[in-house]
Amino acid sequence: MKEIVLNNLDQSVFVENLDNGLKVILIPMKNKGNYYANYTSKYGSINLNFKCNGKTYKSPKGIAHFLEHKMFEQPDGGDVFDYYSKTGTECNAGTSYKKTSYYIYGINNLKENLDYLITLVNSPYFTDENVEKEKGIIVQELKMYADDPDWILSETLKKATYKNHPIKYDIGGYEDTVNSITKDDLYKCYNEFYKPSNMVLVVSGNFDLYEILDVIKNNEALNSRKDKSEIIEVKEKEPLEILKQYQEILNPSVTVPKININFKISIKDCKDKNLYMLYISALLSILFGNVSSFNEDMFKKGYASYVDCNRMLLDDLLIIEFYAEGEKPKELLNEIIKRFKDEKITEEELNRFKKVSISSNVINSDKSQNIAECILSDYLNFNTIYEDRIGIIKSMNFEEFKKIRNELNVDNNATVFMKKEE
């Protein structure tokens, strides 16, 4: 087991790679009564097509999410939620674009609860009957989201942004694709993507390091998983071009018009994506955050009353997304582009960002769930656990910042404008 001392955070992380390929990350914390365990597969809604027995298999959209629901099925009919309720432990799961996570959060009985979780995730049990039953529940879940104007807005923008990339599909799939799923589909995808070598287990909070490592190593269901074969995904190239630059849609529930914009940027030649994303975060904070006057300016001009932005890595693409409430999408877009290109940025502003970023790291390191998720996120995105995140932040320099800013190409963008349907 390897110890990584997190610099300036009064915290260590312990890492062990098991023989079957599972990566185990343990974060014992002082002063905590609770614990958090997260068992994640690097399998999300975007992992659709892969080589199976020499042929390309195209899985039904929404299957990763369906699989997540079915993992809770047990051959003896026992109820997972029942089991965890007995000790007042919270258990839940979630599927996102790039991963599926199963987690528990509680105060008592970690050893038994963790053992149960590991067994659960390594013991698939799908039958025609239990697959059929789940369809009704999932379709209701899809309908719940389908009433949300923000969800509709986001789906429309994704379709305008991506030609081939599976991120454009809804994570849960669609009513017809969900209804088409069979138990064979589920086993196929499970066997491929739930191999221990494609998974990671993180435990943080109040626990004894060696006791918990033993529980993990001695779990029978996990030990029975021997397949370490390579996963060969079949991906279509995603062109840089946007599909639809501007569109307007109507919605009966919305009261304030909404604007959603994506910038699609190539970062093929980027060597250190982690550091690059830090600089991008700094740029967005300085140009569009509360310390800029962007919100107030857009309000005064009557373009938008609320503007928020985010950034995401997608293979060799950087996606910057803006969400705003307002009536002038084209004017807003022009203002955003103007800021990206012309707005003055100072070293003082970068230094302030660094201060804030360091604070976030310290604050996150104080909560079991937060620190586990940060470490997990670094590992999933960059295949690294950084021992000196604070040092990396401190190393950001103004020259490099200006260079990245100048080279950023924001001409490739898509806008969706949602108005109230009368």
Next chain:
Amino acid sequence: MNYWKEDFLSYKLHVISTKKFKTTSIKIVFSAPVVKEEITFKNFLADMLTYSCKKYNTEKKMSIALQDLYAMNIFPRCYRVGKLYNMEIGASFLNERYTDEGILNDAIKLLSEVIFNPNIENNEFNTTAFDFVKLNTRNQINSIWENTRKLSLIRMLEYMDNTKAFSYHGFGYLEDLEEITPTNLYEYYKKVISSSKIDIFILGDVSADEVKKMIKENFKFKTYKMKKNDLITSHDKIRKIPKKIIEQARISQSKLSIGCKIEDMDDFERNYVLPMYSMILGGGSSSKLFKEVREKNSLCYYISSSASKLDNILFITSGINFENFDKTIKLIKKEVKNMTLGKFNEEDLDVAKTQYITMLDEIEDSPFQIMSSYYSVEMLNYDELDIRKEKTKKVTLQDVSKLASKIHIDTIYLLKGAE
């Protein structure tokens, strides 16, 4: 953890000293009886005070000042507690160990600017800031239409009894928003500062003496002493046959909300038995409603019950397809009836107790939840945490059955979606 409290007449100061966290947290609560027409005023005021102040009179200057204090966070929160409506200013910042010396003093000074020196010019709030916050408040009020699950619940409570506090919601009301001006909002601010019951909580690696000194130097409240108010709502009548309302909306999934009125309870029933009842009936995936309506009949993705202790109300919410409306109601009524017939066992009660006590245990890992629990002792006459855990364990099956007979389905509301 050490708890120290002192009454300074115009406010009470509570200091909780602990080395457990890497941050220091502060909570300032302004409490007053709820008046429906003032809800929007109070929400607006809370946002105005934290948006900018006289010293940092734009959002940008305010954000910079906060970032300079190592990303200190100041946030407003308004909410109803029984018959009270509270305005809360919360703050959190890193411990001195990770920042510069003197941060506690700087943070308290900044908070005093926010509370005592708002962005006022010529006896009215700065109009630029006012306009910005007004638009955001309007958007916030309108966002209720996008949250159809919440909307269904609010409509149900209004139909249940719109004369009672439980039918008031915290989103705010457009008709009241139109009445607010930079001038009358300033008048309202003066009223809130001088006539609310004020409690200040500080939690972190601090000593009561140093905090007391800094607060006394920086916070100059002149509040009249507020008389203790009755918090609990009693019902004038309970319908023998539930009122049923269906309203149409352009959504695909129908949102069901069922309101139950509860006859008067004693303190033990209200604080200890009622939560057990609600957990057994609909408190999560082991509950009767979840098992029956979702797992057994696949009729919904979510269904849960929630008890509102001070309102004498229990409500059940679920998202369903319209064609399953009658079937779902029938199943829910059956489960509620089963509770009165005692159709639950020791294991159900044990699970509910474990869940509830774990929830109480978890409070100790969150600074704001710890402060809230001390507030509940102060304001709502709750028992202290240890006693709450002990009394929860004492609830019996009989207690729950007896309470079940006091709970009556009163109003059934469906926000109807597509057929």
